[in-house]
Amino acid sequence: MKNGYEKIQPLKHKNILLCVSGSIAAYKAIEILSGLKKLGANVAVVLSEEAKRFISPLSFEAISHTQVLHKYTESWVDFGKSLDFCDSNFCGNLPADFRADSIKVPCVDSTADSHTDSLSDSSVSKSSTADFAPSYPHPKSHIAYAKWAHIVLLAPATANTIAKLAYGIADNLIVQTLLATKHTQILLAPAMNTQMFLSPQVQSALDRLQDYGYEIIPPKEALLACDEYGIGALAEVEEIIFRTLRASYMRDLPLKIKNPSKDSKQNNFSQSDFKRKNFVQNGFLQSGFWAGREVIITGGGATSPIDTVRAISNHSSGKQAIAIAKAAYTLGAKVTLISSKIDSFLPSQIECIDAQSNDNYKEAIESKLRDFDSFGDCANFGGFDDSTKSKNIKDKTPSERKKPVLFMAAALCDYALQSPKTYKIKKSTSPNLTLELQSCEDVLASIDSEKIYKVGFKAESITQKNEKNATENTLEDALKNAKKMLRRVNEGGKGCSCVCLNAISKSSTPFGAEDNSFYLLDSRALHDESSDACENIAFLPLQSKLELSYQILDFVQSSLQGSVFTKSLSSTKSNTAKNK
16 A cells, blocks of 8 residues: 555554465465555464465565464463563564564553453553563464454455354364454455355355454456456455455444443453543544544546637646545545546545536535435444444444535636537637636535535645745735635635645645645634634644545544644744745
8 A cells, every 4th residue: 555554554553363265366465464564563364274275374474574373383382371571482482673662562551552452361460561562462372363353354265264254163273263353353355266256155154244243345356267257356455455444443433332231241341442542543533433424525626628629627636635535434434536536546435436527526416415315314323232243343333324524625617618619629720719718606615514514625826925926925815715715605605614725836736746735724713813813723734645634534523523633733823924
């Protein structure tokens, strides 16, 4: 995964157990392992004996830096004993680069460690040497691996393993490990022949596993190893990694117990399950605000035809919208991306709609709003249902409808030709061409803010001190124009809940770039005593568009919940002063 995820490290301190069964697609598990490691995850691997026929354990060990668990490496030595972290024998078995850095997990008294599991059967003592837990399972047994894992990923999942898992036939190490997990999200990525996948036996087993709370990552259509084209190929590696990242976030959401009167021990819930965690690492909001919420994101640039060949357009690349779509998806949102340009991989669960004109964008947005209305309260899910037989966090029960959010990041046309030509205008017949343009309808203002929260995006050019022949437009002017978007439509505004302002200069432009910067405003900015006051405006300095996207989502959530945005606002004043 590119575009900034390696830098963000969203899976840092997450324990992911990668189980590999015997499929020709087993070689792709190496790429999955590498991708998860790059996102900061601790990854341990379990191989079936059939998988070892396709790929060597050494290949996984070279990347994971820990021994692969299989039939001939499983050991019960020291199981059930507390780990002595000063034991040289234990530390001596770890790779050199792992010893110093990897035994780092929050203190057991911290509110941030509610999902840090003990790797032995007894709890870790609260001595000064036991405030940390190892980043990899010990000892090498399927029970220890099951307890250690936050997320389990079975990729590839063969028909044999799927069937055995569905009916609890624990005659191999992978099934034994998966059956021993508790409150662990399990993802399965099937890979097999088309007819095998479509067989009623496999489909029935998959349905049963879904009922148990397992998440199925559907296979794709491709040319298979049997030289037939059809469904059954392992899903794209990026798809699997995105699903794992999303599952990791969903697993950490605070749980709502439907019947809190039941004894927590009876339901196998610890008190830490009830603690509300506001943020995951890197400051991403963790309250479940985005989980299940419908989010519409527009991106790219609209075009307005001049003739059958030429058109009026703009430089918008759509990259910021794609980054917001990815970020919102990993935080659990149901994402629809409406864009004229999508040149990056997106998870299959993100609905993509092509739009080229202003009318296309408006029709797509209004169509989605009608869909939301028709779905009613079933559009979103809510609390955890402890009455289900599932032991997985995935199970959610329908809850109250969450108001959707629109991120209007697309650059729509402000002007359009009054009468586009139905033929190509020839230069020989029209050496000098004069176009009569008319202003276009404001699509953002036309969207009913009662049905959806609106987040507007605005680009304003800022003149430099020594810039000649330019209309003066200071940062204060740009902020003043952005504030107008927060006002109601009947007051000359656009009814936005939040606004993201791009301050563009001759030396700095976000179009097509990988980095960006924003000024963020919400209704609090309208309370400033003067139009150039900046106390209630947040500034996000130049950074990757993906990093910005998470911070924008953070800001929007904080604004809509009426809480304080976590980023310092002091930098806004200094940046304002520099641009005066």
